[in-house]
Structure formats: structure tokens, C-alpha cells
Amino acid sequence: MRFGVVTFPGSNCDYDAYSALRRVLCAPVEFLWHTDPDLKDVDCVILPGGFSFGDYLRPGAIARFSPVMKSIIKFAETGGLVWGICNGFQVLLEAGLLPGAMLRNDTLRFECRWVRLRVDSTRTPFTRGCRPGQILRMPIAHAEGNYYADDETLQDLETAGQVLFRYVNKEGLPDEPSNPNGSRRNIAGIVNRNGNVVGMMPHPERAVEKILGSEDGLMLFKSLLGTTATGIDPISQRRVVSDRGI
Amino acid sequence: MVKGTVKVRLKDGVLDPQGQTIMRALLQMGYDWVEGVRTGRTFEIELSADDEATAQGRLKEISERLLSNPVIETFQVEVRS
Numbered sequence: 001m002r003f004g005v006v007t008f009p010g011s012n013c014d015y016d017a018y019s020a021l022r023r024v025l026c027a028p029v030e031f032l033w034h035t036d037p038d039l040k041d042v043d044c045v046i047l048p049g050g051f052s053f054g055d056y057l058r059p060g061a062i063a064r065f066s067p068v069m070k071s072i073i074k075f076a077e078t079g080g081l082v083w084g085i086c087n088g089f090q091v092l093l094e095a096g097l098l099p100g101a102m103l104r105n106d107t108l109r110f111e112c113r114w115v116r117l118r119v120d121s122t123r124t125p126f127t128r129g130c131r132p133g134q135i136l137r138m139p140i141a142h143a144e145g146n147y148y149a150d151d152e153t154l155q156d157l158e159t160a161g162q163v164l165f166r167y168v169n170k171e172g173l174p175d176e177p178s179n180p181n182g183s184r185r186n187i188a189g190i191v192n193r194n195g196n197v198v199g200m201m202p203h204p205e206r207a208v209e210k211i212l213g214s215e216d217g218l219m220l221f222k223s224l225l226g227t228t229a230t231g232i233d234p235i236s237q238r239r240v241v242s243d244r245g246i
Numbered sequence: 247m248v249k250g251t252v253k254v255r256l257k258d259g260v261l262d263p264q265g266q267t268i269m270r271a272l273l274q275m276g277y278d279w280v281e282g283v284r285t286g287r288t289f290e291i292e293l294s295a296d297d298e299a300t301a302q303g304r305l306k307e308i309s310e311r312l313l314s315n316p317v318i319e320t321f322q323v324e325v326r327s
Contacts, residue, residue, distance in 0.1 A: 058315055065312070094315065101317035106263045148260060148318055182261065 001225050003029040004042035006072075006088075008063045013049035013086065017205040024208045025221055034066040044081035044224060045072055047088025049141070049203060059102060059144050060090035069095060081125060081224070082197045086142055089189070089199030098192055098199045099157065100149035106182025110143040114213070115180055117165040117188050117202055118172050124195045127164060129223035135172055136165075136216035138202040140180055140188075145201040147183035147190075154184060165189035165200055248293055248301045251324045254314045255286035289313055301325045 003021050007014045014031065021029040030040050034052075039045065052063035063069065069091070076082045076097050084092040092098045105111055116137055119130040130136070149157065157163050165188040166174045174186035181201075189200030204217030256262050262284050269283040291308075295301035302325055309321040 057312070061312065061315070093317075099317075101315050103261060103318065104263045106261065108263050108267055146261070146263070182263070 001027065001044060002040075002042045003027060003044050003046060004032040004040055005029060005046045005048055006032045006034060006068055007048075008034045008050070008052035008066060010052045010054055011048050011050035011087070013203065013205060016203070017046050017048045017085070020205040020208040020217070020221060024218070025225065027221070027225055032068055034063070034068050037067045037071040039068075039071050039075055039080075044083060045075060047072075047082070047084040047091050048205075049086030049088060052087055052091065055087075055144075058090075058094065059087060060092075060094040063087075063091045064094040073097065076192075076197050079194065079196050083126065083224075084197075084199040085203060085205065086140075086145075086201055089201055090144065092197060092199045097197050098190055099153050100147055100190070102144045103146040103148050103182070104144055105142070105146050105180070107180075110141070111145070111180045112141040113139065113180065115140050115188070115202060116168050116170070116172075116178065118168040118174070120163050120166055121161045121191065123161065124164065124191050124198065125224055126191070126198045126220050127223055129226055130219050133172060134219075135168065136204075136207075136219060137214045138204055138207045138217055139213075140202045142181070142201055145181040145183065147181075147187045147201075149184065157187075157190060158185075160193060162191050162193065163187055163189075164191045164198060165202070248295045248298070248325060248327050250291045250293060250301055250305045250326070252289040252291060252305055252309050252313055253286060253322045253324075254289070254309070254319050255321075256284060256318055257320055260318050298325050298327065301327075 005014050005017045021027040119134045166186040167178045167188050168174050169178045179186045191198045204220045207214035207217035265283040265285045272280045305323045314321040
């Protein structure tokens, strides 16, 4: 499993994602530049957090038309794994690879805090290592994470099991105080119908070591790496799943 | 050169946290006759087009593709030469 992390002008979590993969998980990872349509033969593309193109117009609206995105849209449509985190989620929504849109947080503040997420589907390559209903602690940092979709789209998402993560309280219930931004139905992350494109507002790449406050983000990385079965990367022959286990 | 204006606003029914906050501020300032505030955005665009219909079409296309997000917003195009 080889990863590619996209850098747009204004991305600021690209090195966090790169470091989580290379340094913490010893996984093969490359940077992908926004003007270069070459995806370098990676298996999973990460669209990282940040403020691509200054968040001008709408977050993700400009980045969505970058040369690299043309390749990523094709890659996604042919089953390639695409993971949008924070601003990356906003880019995927603008690109139409995931349904819905982001509104300003209902608090009107930039929300930078720890949240609890409940894993509502384990049938994706991103969450297959999690237990259904498992609660993960991760940070959020965004001003526009208020997920919106119309009633019909929401119903479709729920029926097809495409709601991947919800903001919940200690008991695992998606109540109002646990919702940091006003997202409909406490939605923090969704997956497309085919299960290969995921968007989420929280930052798993910032929760990969005890010193950062949580290792729960590793669950998602390891779920993806686990898809190569042995934990030995076939290209580099390096061990890509650490001994800590899932 | 033709000048056009594109007005983008949130669809009815889509939450507008900025509009709500502005309304609360206005009420607090004593403007108790304010009954609702919705925010939006205006783009002033200069373009080349031989006639108004062409200009309309061009502005509509960029409004659909970039200036607005059809999931949450609607837009209105005005052209003047």
C-alpha cells in the first residue's frame, strides 16, 4: 500500500500526514504536487487539511479545479482509495466525489478542540480494523465543518450506511453538546457508495502518538495498511504495520 | 466589454449562521423591526461578449461551475453593456 499526500498552496497538514505514515507507520509515502497530474502509482491519495488557496470563495472550491484533481477524480471513479481530511473533505464535496456541502460552523468560531467520534461503519478499507460503534478521540480544527445535505440525501446516506463517523458524547450518543459545528445528524465523516472515497473533518494524522494526546488515528491508517494482508509492503519489503497491533 | 453582476445566496431552508448572528446584533441595537437576515455574495465581472445573450450564457456557466455551490446556493445573473 503506497500513499500519496497532495500539497496545494495553503495545505498545512500535508507534513503531518506524511510524518504519520513515514515516521510512525514506516509506510511508503510520496508527496503529490497540485499542478502535477501524475499520481506516481500510489494506492491511496490523501487530501490533507489546511487552507488551500486561502479558502477563497469557498473552502476547497479553487483546489477542486487543480490539475492533480483531474487525475484524482478519474482515480476515484476507477476504485482508487481517496481520503480527504478537513480541507480535503471540503475539496471532495466541491468536486462532487462526496454528496453534500459545508456551511460555516453554527458557533461562527474556528473550532479547535478534541472530539469523540463513533465509528458507524466498519465495512470500508478505512475502518475495517475498528469495532462497530467504537469511539475514537481526535482533534478538529476548522471554521467550516458544518455538514449540510438535504433530507433526501441524508436519508440515502443513512440507508446505504455511508455515515462513517459521528460526533458523540462519552456514552457514544450523538447529542447536541457533542456537535462542535452544527453538522446535520452530528455527521463528522462520510464514505461514497463504492466505499473507496472518504471525507472527514477530524484529524486522524494528529492522533498517532501518545505524546500528541491520542493514538486513535492509527486505527484508520492501520485499517488501510491491513489491506496488504502481511503488513510487509510488497514494493519496499518494509514492515508497514507496527507491532502495537490494531 | 460587457459588465455583469452575479449574486450568489444561500438556498431557502439552508442554515445561515452569519445571517442569524447579524440579525441578533441588529435586534440588540434596537432595530426591533428586523424580521430576518440572509447573507450572500456579489461578483462584479467584466467580460468580452458580442451580445447580451452570450454574456448571460458565459456568466451562467461560471456561476454554475465555480462561483456558486449548487448544493447550498442559488445565483442570479445580470448583464449591462
